[in-house]
Amino acid sequence: MNEIVRNALIIHVFAGVFGMISYYTVCMGFLKKMPHFRFLAWESAFGLASFIISWIFGGYYYIFYYGGIVKPFILADERSFAHTIFMEAKEHIFLFIPILSAVVLLMILLGKEEIAKNKDMRYGVASIAGLIVFLSVVLALSGMLISGAAR
């Protein structure tokens, strides 16, 4: 693994973790009676940027290293499920996360007044943020299984 690929993997993982932490904060923030909108909008924007960065560097790692070097090894191994199930799922679920994150950010920016007044809307935004956290945890755990299979 050369230096660029190595750094791409590090950025992919940490940007994803930062995004996950941001949306966990957003989820918890909207469960409170008085959400701090300004803080949550920034947190959401940071989370979205993190996921996009993770997306780009994850893609780079896949194209220039994983697909050609790691994938054939995993497929030939007894842990081939790491690619056929987890990487295949990861590739598709990964597409949703930045889009869902953008939805949350837009809801905070455009629907601030309604969200502040309506408890159901507040919980709605918290649910989408919670879904983003859940999906990113699934992706992180899948990443662990895939990395573990790359022996």
Next chain:
Amino acid sequence: MDIKTTLIIVHIIGTVLGVGGATFAEIFFLKAIKDGHIEPLEADYLKTTYKVLRIGMILLVLSGFGFLLFYRLTGRTELLYSEKLWAKLTIVGLILINAILFELRKIPAWLGSAVSLTSWYAALILGIVRGGSLSYAKIMYTYIIAVLIVAVILEVVKKSMHVKL
């Protein structure tokens, strides 16, 4: 200082803040509700303690993923399938889910407190214990028993303090 040492230091600081935060959150909470209501100063102490706890959790999660990445980059990928590691991840996940349920008031206070306290100590113990003989099922079974024991202990402490809640 090499990367592994840095990760160990950050991971220990995160665990210390988390375990200390969870312990003091429980102590302050019990002392605060002793008279049946929480004073503004007591609420302020609790808020600060929860903040410390959250910082501990962030450090723990970041350094934890740092370790996973370190294992991947140094070729020690067999560690990523360790049952002890997956049990620790499950317990950290339970701390996060417990916090959401607590905020939503969807978990009884006695259980929420016991889960939080036990989980933090479990994460600390699993981080210290060496050796690969512990299975996922055995760890989780012990963890559930520990949660129930801690719940009983907390109830006894509450009764002995004559908490009005």
